[in-house]
Amino acid sequence: MSHSETHALAQMQSQHHEQSHGSVKTYLIGFVLSVILTAIPFWMVMEGDFSKVTTLWSIVTLAIVQIWVHLKYFLHLNFTTDEGKANTFTFLFSALIIVMVVGLSVWIIYESNAMMMY
Template identity: 45%
Template sequence: MSTSTTHDQQGHGSLRSYITGLLLSIILTAIPFGMVMAGSFSKTVTVIAISVMAILQIILQLTLFMHMNLKTREGRDSGSFLFFAVVTLTLVVGGSVWIMYNLHINLM
């Protein structure tokens, strides 16, 4: 009985981790929003900042909200599935953009 209790407690975060995750998510959303609304940055800097903040937010949400921990066996399995999903999504989106670009060039 104690092993299931310990296992259940490992799967859930504390209120403090959820609040920390929420505040960091708000900050990571507000920074690019402020940059876009200010309009004083170049497009390149804005796109890079949005991309970096998006990647940081993905990592933050996977660790604090979804409790993905690559140190455990279950976490490594989840990481493998996540990696497969990211590769598949990248191929689909990249292939779609490539096809649309070629159609645009060839139909002009």
């Protein structure tokens, strides 16, 4: 490899490194969205003017949106590149395994406790 090819490769890797970590602007957008998506359910609960069902569904919906914001703005997962798709599917598979392990463990503990009580 010649010196110019090495320099070009190093420059491409540097650009890729900068793109994969995001900028101050993307972190600020993510932070502001996270604060808003936290403040709305908090305000709904503190206000108490909404029904329990409306409050619960609002919290769940805004929590899902906040998960997406964290994945996009802080973890930089996207579907635009092949590497982004692979990272996203890896993350989703890991999350599925964790949810299954925790959920099934809680279910087993709950059922064991219920059987011990009778």
